[in-house]
Amino acid sequence: MKGWEDIRAEVLRRIRVRDWQPGGLIPTEEELAVEFGVARATVNRALRDLAEAGVLERRRKAGTRVAALPVRKATLDIPVIRQEIEARGQAHSFQVLKQAFMEPPVPIASRLGLPPGIKLLYLETLHLADGKPFAFETRWLNSEILPRPMPDFQELSANEWLVSHVAYVTGDIAFTAEGAGPREAAVLGVAVGTALFITERMTWTAESPITFVRLAHGSGYRVQTLV
Amino acid sequence: MKGWEDIRAEVLRRIRVRDWQPGGLIPTEEELAVEFGVARATVNRALRDLAEAGVLERRRKAGTRVAALPVRKATLDIPVIRQEIEARGQAHSFQVLKQAFMEPPVPIASRLGLPPGIKLLYLETLHLADGKPFAFETRWLNSEILPRPMPDFQELSANEWLVSHVAYVTGDIAFTAEGAGPREAAVLGVAVGTALFITERMTWTAESPITFVRLAHGSGYRVQTLV
Known part of the structure; x- marks a missing residue:
């Protein structure tokens, strides 16, 4: 049949x-x-x-x-970082390197559609796979709109807490390649200028921005899918 | 309503x-x-x-x-390079830098599922946007299974010819970041070691591999979509 x-x-x-x-x-x-x-x-x-x-x-x-000139489409899963690492058979751990209420740089405030001067929660997290640096996460969180109580992100990463606690309506994702700056190089343990795979995401509820996050992945990182 | x-x-x-x-x-x-x-x-x-x-x-x-831990999905369009450049309001042109029948390196033959020793059509194409290097394409083509007559790829790029002439059944796509090697640096006009955004694709008919292609994009290239 x-x-x-x-x-x-x-x-x-x-x-x-x-x-x-x-x-x-x-x-x-x-x-x-x-x-x-x-x-x-x-x-x-x-x-x-x-x-x-x-x-x-x-x-x-x-x-x-x-179709005269077909545009193929590819679908990508965007997993939680812990699951992504565990799917490789490695153990996930993370360290919060910085946590502060700060004004975001103007380009980030403007991309989030926020007026200048507003303070957001800023988090730097290093994700490790089997104890080795996997991705350096820098995140701006619109903490005002988030559900309470908010954890201190020491036990549960901000990435995982958001995915499991904050359903979002719209978002976007972008991939680029950038040479490692001094801070990224030090945190990831690579030479300055090393090609890093960068993922940037923004998410919104129906009314408000939730978060802007940038992930700098160490060498060899690969996003792959069927088309 | x-x-x-x-x-x-x-x-x-x-x-x-x-x-x-x-x-x-x-x-x-x-x-x-x-x-x-x-x-x-x-x-x-x-x-x-x-x-x-x-x-x-x-x-x-x-x-x-x-879902306890939702895995979000993103859908990416994979346009023809000419259309991608034209969508930015720029003019597309291309130069075929190399064209030869050659044995592919063993890792490429093996990823295509071909026995070692088989010869494929190898093409190097530089895509330009408004006359400036946009992407350096290196492609292995299983010319045996392609429809005839096959063009010489001087008027129509291999990318566009394949998309419009060869419907494929399955394929995969991967994104990585790599530092530019000497050849890529020379062709793209960047310094050796510059972070490049790399796209690799493979496509198959139901029975046979069609092509393996690697695109090295110059600085500032960005893949973006809604999630």
Whole structure:
């Protein structure tokens, strides 16, 4: 019996061998269901998957076309750092290196949409994998809007406390590469200028910013996913 | 009238203020539809979105729970390089720096699942944005399985030709940071050791590897998405 993955593979084959041309209309779901001898829902599942992957373009009434220049999409998991380290079979630990109420630099306040002069909780945390530096976390927390009691983040990292206690509505994430500055180099135990993989995240509730966090990962860090 | 985004915002609010505890069961779709005065499909759409985002865990028959430690997911578009550059309002051009049939290094052959000794098409392409180096692409192509005629990649980049001519079934993508080697530094016009953002991709048809490609991006490159 044919599953939707079989239909998807056959559709991809036809696109690859140019039976179906880029930009061209493909047969309707009904026609394909009859041709393949499967339920229309099975065809629908396959075409939906390929549309989500950017290979097909579906328009109500106008039918389904082969995308002329498909934009593929990749889905990334954003795990809690402890889980990420444990998934590698390593033990997670962390040290809070700094904790203070401070005014954030203007670019960070402005990215969080906060007026200048407002004080936030600033935290520096070093995450270790099997006792070796894994990531240096610098975080600004809009402590006013957070649930009480707030822990001191010595037992539970701010990363994990936020993920488990503060559901957020929107957020963004960015990845860059940067050479290690003196502070990052010292904390991570690498030479100044070493290429670091940087993750920056911001999250908001429906009304307010929650946090801005920057993670500087040591050498060899890799974000990987299927597409 | 309430849309599914309103329901999602209210669900997130209840989780945030701990009306609904991590790991706890939430009301059924029917109960929520009655409470909010919306169609059950609207509630379903909101809960499905939150389950995909990792905030809720849905089990058939066992009901829906607040995830104890939600794993958020981010979706990344993987555009053609030309489109990525044009989306910044810049002009794309490229230069093919090298093109040869060669045996790939053993680690690359083995990642592609190919026996040692097989020859592949090797291409080095420099992508420019407004005439300035944007990304240095090194690519191994399993030319045997590609549709004919194959272009010489002088008019259409290998990146764009593949995306528009070869539908793939599976692939993976990885991001890392690496210091520029001498060749990358020379091509990109940066100092040796400069932190580069590296993207590596592999794609397969149902049966065979298609390509392995490595993109070394110049300074300031940023991959960004909503979560």
